[in-house]
Each structure stands twice: as C-alpha cells, then as structure tokens.
Amino acid sequence: MKRRSATEGMRKGPWTPEEDAILFEHVRNNGARNWSLVSFLGLLPRTGKSCRLRWVNKLRPGLKKGRKFSPEEEQKVLDLQAQFGNKWATIAKYFPGRTDNDVKNYWSIHCKRLARARHDQRGPLTDISNQVANLETNALSVASPEELLASEEQEEAQGSNGKGNSDSGTSSTILDPQPDPNPILYNPIQNLPPQPAPFDPIFDLPPLPEIHYLQSTPRSVNLSQDQYRQSTQFFEGEPEVGSMDLGQTQIIDPNEQCLNYEHGLMDSGLDQFMDNVPSVLPPPTEFDDLDDILDSFEQPVLKSPY
DNA sequence: AATGGAACCAACCGCCCACGA
DNA sequence: GTCGTGGGCGGTTGGTTCCAT
Known part of the structure; x- marks a missing residue:
C-alpha cells in the first residue's frame, strides 16, 4: 500500500501576498515555530518547511531587501x-539583515566568477577576469583565486561531500603554506574590524542602542461599511483589497536598522491593506522596542461602523 | 529591437540532528 | 535504546532580470 507523502496536496512555487499575510499572522500568534501547524490547521497548503523558509528568508523583520552586497x-x-x-x-550571523540563502547565493556567484576568471587566465585575460582578479587580490587577503580554486579542487578530489567540512582541516595543505607572509591567512577574523556579537537570524534582533520608534499609524479610524467589510475580508485571507499604509509608521533609527524592520513588515503583506482607509493620525507614539510596535498591531486597528 | 549569456533571486530537496514519546 | 517528527542547514535548480552585442 502506497504511503501518503507528507507533501502530497501541498502547494509549491512562488508565494502570494495572501499566503504571506496568513503566515505572518501565524507567526504573530504562535511565534516562529510550529511550522507544521500551518498546514495541519489548514491555514495554508504548504509544508512546514516551506513556511519556515518563507519566514526566514523573506518575511521576518529586519531583512535587507534587494540590496547587493557592498564591497565591505x-x-x-x-x-x-x-x-x-x-x-x-x-x-550569516555576522550580517544582520542577511540570510544564509543570501550569503550562499552570493558565494555561488563568486565561485562562478572565480572559475571563469581562472579559465580565462589560461588564455588571454579579459576585462572581466582582470576585474575579478583585482577584486580578489584587493578584497581577499585570505587566499588568491588560484589557492581557493586549488583548495576546492582538492576537496573534490578527496571525495568531499561538500557539507561544510572545509573547516575539517583537509584544506590546510593548501591554505597552510610557507611561513606566513600574511597572518590573515590563518585567522582572517582577527584582522577584521570589531564585529557585533552574532545574533540569531531567526528571532534575535541586532543590537539597537538608544533607538526611538515614532509610530503614527492610525490605531483607530472610522470606516464606511464598505471599507470595513473589505478590510475584514483581508484579515480573513481573502484576496487583497487595499493596503495598510505602514509607510506612515515613522521609525527613527540612527543606525537605519529600524527602517529595515519597517520594510520587513511592509513586505510581509501588511502593506497591501487599508489603502483607501482614511487616515486620522493620532499623536505619534513612542515605543521602546520593536516588540511594542508589533504588539500595537495586535490591538484593534479598525472601528466597526456597525 | 532581438537575442544570448551572466547575474541574481526564490524556493525546493535531501540529509542531518535534537528531542520527546 | 529506538523510533518518529520537527526543524535547521547546505546544495541545487529553475525562473527572472539585466546587460552587452
């Protein structure tokens, strides 16, 4: 008898704003855990893994959106x-706002460039290979592109399964050359500028000293019957009917990190809400931390006209 | 304007580990 | 001790966008 697959009947592919909103609501109610509960309760036809991935990589607050890696x-x-x-x-813990997927994607592109540069170096050097070579020698005092590639090739030759065992010492013959002309080769971190303490990319938020959040999003507005009906439909996961103007949430942050929270919230689907709701702005409210902002969203935002 | 390749991004898959029954 | 399950992680793939020709 064929066993029913756990992924049978589960949706795959790109997430819709409606799905994002439902998932966000789940996290607000249950925290970033119990992912299987989402499908178990019939909230979404998605596997728990898929939900977790979506949250970690796209929805959680604090993510940098669509920004390329800076030279630093x-x-x-x-x-x-x-x-x-x-x-x-x-x-990724050393990159607040970046996910492991971001870093991984960047690195894979980086490896492709290296491979191409190396290939090109066997023939006439092209502009791109020169650029890559310059990039590597300028930015990377750890090892030359050749050393990195040789290291990777040796790992492959040794039958490495590629599962993060490059710190197992097998590559030391490559990265452990002669008397070190460049100490960073052995301990690259020691020459880096002081790093913030690694933070948990799931729940911990990067340190945000002396930050004030000014919140001016309307907490209470009067709606027409039609507006109220549309808004509550959104809450129940119906197709989007408007957008909540979280852009009116003014967040002042000397480190600009709070702006990322704002974007994270907006990108989570809440921005597609209440677009046509009249704004009656209360006096700005100060919050001590992000949790207070999130809590404020759990309070009633709408006043029923009924 | 059309096209092909590179770069970038999102999401899935499979493996592994921790934990509770 | 074992088994099942949930969750985390790294690898990979497929789609989209960008850019040079």
Whole structure:
C-alpha cells in the first residue's frame, strides 16, 4: 500500500501576498515555530518547511531587501568563508539583515566568477577576469583565486561531500603554506574590524542602542461599511483589497536598522491593506522596542461602523 | 529591437540532528 | 535504546532580470 507523502496536496512555487499575510499572522500568534501547524490547521497548503523558509528568508523583520552586497560585505563574506567554510548559517550571523540563502547565493556567484576568471587566465585575460582578479587580490587577503580554486579542487578530489567540512582541516595543505607572509591567512577574523556579537537570524534582533520608534499609524479610524467589510475580508485571507499604509509608521533609527524592520513588515503583506482607509493620525507614539510596535498591531486597528 | 549569456533571486530537496514519546 | 517528527542547514535548480552585442 502506497504511503501518503507528507507533501502530497501541498502547494509549491512562488508565494502570494495572501499566503504571506496568513503566515505572518501565524507567526504573530504562535511565534516562529510550529511550522507544521500551518498546514495541519489548514491555514495554508504548504509544508512546514516551506513556511519556515518563507519566514526566514523573506518575511521576518529586519531583512535587507534587494540590496547587493557592498564591497565591505563582500570582503567579510570572503574572510568568514575562509574561516568557517560553507557554514552559511554561521556566516550569516555576522550580517544582520542577511540570510544564509543570501550569503550562499552570493558565494555561488563568486565561485562562478572565480572559475571563469581562472579559465580565462589560461588564455588571454579579459576585462572581466582582470576585474575579478583585482577584486580578489584587493578584497581577499585570505587566499588568491588560484589557492581557493586549488583548495576546492582538492576537496573534490578527496571525495568531499561538500557539507561544510572545509573547516575539517583537509584544506590546510593548501591554505597552510610557507611561513606566513600574511597572518590573515590563518585567522582572517582577527584582522577584521570589531564585529557585533552574532545574533540569531531567526528571532534575535541586532543590537539597537538608544533607538526611538515614532509610530503614527492610525490605531483607530472610522470606516464606511464598505471599507470595513473589505478590510475584514483581508484579515480573513481573502484576496487583497487595499493596503495598510505602514509607510506612515515613522521609525527613527540612527543606525537605519529600524527602517529595515519597517520594510520587513511592509513586505510581509501588511502593506497591501487599508489603502483607501482614511487616515486620522493620532499623536505619534513612542515605543521602546520593536516588540511594542508589533504588539500595537495586535490591538484593534479598525472601528466597526456597525 | 532581438537575442544570448551572466547575474541574481526564490524556493525546493535531501540529509542531518535534537528531542520527546 | 529506538523510533518518529520537527526543524535547521547546505546544495541545487529553475525562473527572472539585466546587460552587452
């Protein structure tokens, strides 16, 4: 008898804003855990894994959206990869707002560029290979592209399964050359500027000293019957009917990190809500931390006209 | 304007581990 | 001790966008 697959009947592919809103609501109610509950309760035809991934990579507050890696971040990725190997989750902890997927994707592109540069170096150097070579020598004092590639090739030759064992010492013959002309080769981290304490990419938020959140989103507005009906439909997961103007949530943050929270919230689907709701702005409210902002959203936002 | 390749991004898959029954 | 399950992680793939020709 054929066993029913856990993923049978589950939806795959891109997430819709409606699904995002439902998932966000689940996290608000249950926290970022019990992912299987989402499908178990019939909230979404998605596997728990899929839900978790969506939250971690796209919905959770604090994510940097659509920003390429800066040169500083690129260098840090290179240095940290040299130290930790392909421990992307570990490396991502040094990049508030970045996910392991971000770092992993960046690195895979980086490897492709290296491979192409190396291939090109066997023939005439092209502009791109020169650029990559310059990038590597400037940004990476850890190892030359050749050393990195040789290291990777040796790992492959040794039958490495690629599961993050580059810190197992097998690559030391490559990265452990002669008397070190460049100490960073052995301990790349020590030459980095002081790093913030790694934070939990799931729940912990990066340190945000002396931050004031000014919240001016209407907590209480008067709606027409039609507006109220539409708004509550959204809450129940119906197709989007408007957008909640979280853009009116003014968040002042000297480190700009709170702006990321704002974007994270907006991108989570709440921005597609209450677009046509009249704004009656109460005096700005100060919050001490992000949790207070999130809590404020759990309070009634709408006044029933009934 | 059309096209092909590179870059980028989102999401799935499979493996592994921790934990509770 | 074992088994099942949930969750975490790294690898991979497929789709989309960008850009040079």
